[in-house]
Amino acid sequence: MDIELEQRVNELxxxxxxxxxxxxxxxxxxxxxxxxxxxSKGSLDMAYPPLILASTxxxxxxxxxxxxxxxxxxxxxxxxxxxLQVAPIGNPAMPPPISAVPSLQVPNIxxxxxxxxxxxxxxxKSWFHRANIPPLQDLIEVTREGGGKxxxxxxxxxxxxxxxxxxxxxxxxxxxxxxLEFAASADVSLFI
Amino acid sequence: xxxxxxTEYDLFLDSKNLLCPMxxxxxxxxxxxxNVGQTILTETTDPGSQYDIAAWARQTGNELLAxxxxxxxxxxxxxxTK
Numbered sequence: 001m002d003i004e005l006e007q008r009v010n011e012l013x014x015x016x017x018x019x020x021x022x023x024x025x026x027x028x029x030x031x032x033x034x035x036x037x038x039x040s041k042g043s044l045d046m047a048y049p050p051l052i053l054a055s056t057x058x059x060x061x062x063x064x065x066x067x068x069x070x071x072x073x074x075x076x077x078x079x080x081x082x083x084l085q086v087a088p089i090g091n092p093a094m095p096p097p098i099s100a101v102p103s104l105q106v107p108n109i110x111x112x113x114x115x116x117x118x119x120x121x122x123x124x125k126s127w128f129h130r131a132n133i134p135p136l137q138d139l140i141e142v143t144r145e146g147g148g149k150x151x152x153x154x155x156x157x158x159x160x161x162x163x164x165x166x167x168x169x170x171x172x173x174x175x176x177x178x179x180l181e182f183a184a185s186a187d188v189s190l191f192i
Numbered sequence: 193x194x195x196x197x198x199t200e201y202d203l204f205l206d207s208k209n210l211l212c213p214m215x216x217x218x219x220x221x222x223x224x225x226x227n228v229g230q231t232i233l234t235e236t237t238d239p240g241s242q243y244d245i246a247a248w249a250r251q252t253g254n255e256l257l258a259x260x261x262x263x264x265x266x267x268x269x270x271x272x273t274k
């Protein structure tokens with residue numbers, strides 16, 4: 001009798017557990033996903049990856065939070081954002097080979113010459129323009145309109161002497177703990 | 193997915209000559225302009241968009257009804273589901 005009862009209970013428990021697993025999987029599929037990014041670099045080339053991911057994620061219906069820290073803070077600094085640059089010096093991939101003469105590699109030290117950073121910046125902007133890539137401001141706008149949160153690291157603000165009035169509209173000032181709390185339930189978190 | 197896309201659709205979105213993330217951003221904006229149950233046809237040329245638009249449909253729950261390739265143009269017929 002006891003053995004029969006035990007078998008029956010085991011069957012019922014197993015059945016219920018399977019049901020719970022299915023319910024959980026269905027809830028997971030319906031749950032809104034969350035992306036947490038740390039944007040730590042302030043050059044023109046490195047401002048794009050976090051903003052492309054953030055604007056795409058809001059387009060997928062995800063919750064998005066981007067924490068702008070160290071040089072990445074420049075991306076949400078209204079005075080610095082239009083002036084982000086890319087420097088060829090120290091970057092062996094810059095300038096890229098000229099497509100007409102792919103074997104010609106410009107020595108990296110040329111990047112040290114005055115005017116090379118503005119030149120590389122103008123060159124990169126022209127590539128983006130030619131490829132119909134929108135300016136950074138547009139990607140920020142898409143992210144913000146999609147409900148994405150832009151967090152400015154308050155430690156960086158203190159270290160770099162940036163105050164809240166220097167930041168673009170809608171940026172919230174937060175510390176690491178507040179960002180970690182947001183990121184703790186993220187499905188995707190990346191440091192860029 | 194059927195190979196041939198029917199000619200009837202409620203909205204057309206041209207995302208040709210646009211690279212990631214623009215075909216997805218524009219699609220997410222455009223789908224809000226049609227009603228639930230209506231369809232949108234979008235055309236792209238970015239090879240990545242073949243996978244991106246399918247992923248967008250899975251992530252947002254909208255329905256990818258059909259895809260086809262015409263030369264170097266990718267065409268997607270989608271239905272708004274919510």
